[in-house]
Amino acid sequence: MNLGIEIGGTKLQLVTNNQTGQITQRFRYTVDPTQGADGILTQIAATIQQLPDLPKSIGVGFGGPVDWQTGRIAASHQIGGWAGFQLGDWLRNQIPGTFVRVENDANVAALGEATQGVATGFQRVFYVTLGSGVGGGMVINRQLYHGAMPGEAEIGHLWLVPPSDSSPGQTIEQTISGWAVDQQIRELLPQLPADSPLKRAVQQADNEQPQKIGGQARFLHPAYEAGDPVARMLIEQIGSVLALGLSHVVHLFHPDAIVLGVGSP
Template identity: 55%
Template sequence: MNLGIEIGGTKLQLVAGEGANIRHHIRYAVDKGRGAAGILQHIEATIRQLPDALDAVGVGFGGPVDIRTGCIATSHQITGWSGFNLADWLRQRTVARQIRIENDANVAALGEALHGAGRGFGHVFYVTLGSGVGGGMVIDGRIYHGVSPGETEIGHIRLDKAGTTLESVCSGWAVDQEIRRAISGLSDRSVLKQLVGTATAGEARFLREAFDQGDETARQILNRIADDLAFGLSHVVHLLHPDVLVLGGGLSLTGEPLRAAVENRLLTYLMEAFQPGPTVRLAELGENTVPIGALSL
């Protein structure tokens, strides 16, 4: 039996099984106050509860890692991870013959490439639109790696010389702020304003419903996101020319309106020889994208 682990800033997920076949699934909310120690305690307790010995362990970690040593470089959200050798820690607590530690975006890309929206394609590029923006490239079933310490950091692609990055305008956090600013000047008749109500975080989750109800502000924001995302992805296409672009993360739950808008706008940014460009798909594995990818490591 294999174990797949997702270590994020807000949640910890552990799944046991093979490939996309999950036999056991445990989810914990991360207590930031307890730092890395609290997360490690949950992992150790879960390993002890598993009925079978582990053959392999794969981890998708929310931050930069050294894939050769299994050492965590840092976490931008949880204290206590910097310089921690997670692979050695897992070896001391399991009999697993193989332990792999990867960045969570790479792991999510692998999950979608093998078992989700990228099935059947040789070159898959995955972009996750969450609290930040990350990416991963899978070629013929294997994660593409550049020179350490990282690769395919699409969130840090600049959209202009002033320093605007894709992450600064297309992350869930950035869209939350944009919605907050927009509705402050709208009348109480605004559908988007009514849906957001007194929410003080996660405003982006109301974008699709407002869009479906014909809210003009929601339409403008969604089109702006799609345009900036398409422009960023055009650089990916010109450099790597993947078969398929997969949109994942919380913001991708905006769904078909966002997917279609990105695909349409992408055409306007591609050189003629590369048109019609790769197909654009929505991620299919949902919250299990990283855990299934970790099992697939």
């Protein structure tokens, strides 16, 4: 049995598979940012204790830059407490003798799409993930491209507005990530009319789950379909900013295929 772990900014997922590669168990948790890395590690350790057998290998996709050779986390741009943490060693202590590989989550997704997914057969594949953050991964001849440590294909950290003496600047991730769009919706809500489909959807969700933080971006598509002009404006902005980022990718790497991926709900 093998164990796969996805550590993101809003969710934690663990899956096991059998010898044929079929998923046999799936565990999904919502990440509490206030608990930081310790909260996520506690959930992982508790889940491992539930497994009927100990995995022979563990693969991790982490939402942030990592040292893939050692399993050390460089940073998380969403959850505190990860910087410098030796995640590979921690997992080996949980299950002595198991093989562990820690990678950036977008890199993992890129490799999956290039070898088993929609980009199978292409030599140069660039993958973009749109979730709580905006990540990228590059695969060349079925091998991940790694830059200098910690080096990922971080499309999300390309500058839209360079920093200056009067401004901290703004990156692609700070503009179109899930959390960035959530914030934009929150700031626009007071200005929207009462009959706005986007405003009604957000307010209804707030009434049903008042303790839930974030997630407003998920209402953009249904509001767009209902003719909401603000939802249309935000979706067009997301498309324009993403297209600009991908234009840089095309000129720098000239990939044969570009794959767009989103986080699971």
